[in-house]
Amino acid sequence: MVNRGWIPHDMKDPKLRSAGNPTGPVDVIGMLRHPIRPSSFTPDNVPEKGQWHWIDVGQLADTLRADPIVIDVTDANFPGGLPMADQTTANIRNNHLSYAVTWYMLSASTAAMIFLL
Template identity: 40%
Template sequence: MTATTPSRRLLGPAIATLLAFILLCGLGVWQLQRLAWKEGLLAQIHERIAAPPVPLPDEAQWPGLTPNEYAYRHVTLTGTFDYAQEALVFRPFHDETGYLVLTPLTLASGAQIIVNRGFVREDLRDPAKRSAGQIPGEVTLSGLMREPESRNPFTPADDPAKGLWYTRDSIAIAQHFGLQRAAPFSIDADATPVPGGWPKGGTTVIDIPNNHLSYAFTWFGLAAALLGVFAVFAWRRPKA
């Protein structure tokens, strides 16, 4: 029976350690790549927000637009609000409980866009308490193009019958209102004051997590720890 040398006994663990080390380092590099992508995305968003408003894309262009192309684009548009149809999206803002007021705006072409006119406090939920902000006739406003908000498993069910929503899903809201030519996006109105002061525009919050650097450190740290564990394991192995 042939005895196995210590170096041969370490071969299997060494190969396994090497493969795991390569995998962990690869995950760390991938997170660094994701970090560069996320920083580029955030820079693009802030650049679009800060840019002067441009005319809203024509209705004919809407079907071909993707969120990557239009999200947070600063635009200007003119139309007439239908204040009889209003969706309240529950959304705390600046530590106050309240709602985002989403109202259909009809363009001169007949196309419709859901506009987030801004935030109102809980005590101003009734439109009659803020009627001064319902500007009659044609209005021109500027704001940011937004994609429909997605729902997560913890989001409460909407209650369209009461005009209460928990997601800023402009497509679902447009369908509930029976809009036939609704845009596949919505507009967050800028913080331009309105008569009476409510709703308050400028409610856009950039809440995109960027934890890739910490994830990268975690993977690289695990890779380094793995090498340390293997070194201790190899050092403590019997030499004969």
């Protein structure tokens, strides 16, 4: 399954955005998607109406009868600008400063305890 991006609700009819629908083979540049857990504010998916509010890989695979792999397109230039691809972000935590402060404080505390001993 390839997530080509998002479209506005008023453009959900494929005829309205036919310029963005490829007719032949297409090279896909994307990112493999892991399952995510929705927050308590995220509505449930309604597959029978085609409403997907969050990516449930198993539910998508069952509904669409496809392999349970989702790739988010990250590099696309669709004619007409729809669907809007590259909505995926990779956020890697950067806690190096807090780790450094923690370890320096621990070493300072150890040095103080040794000095007092």
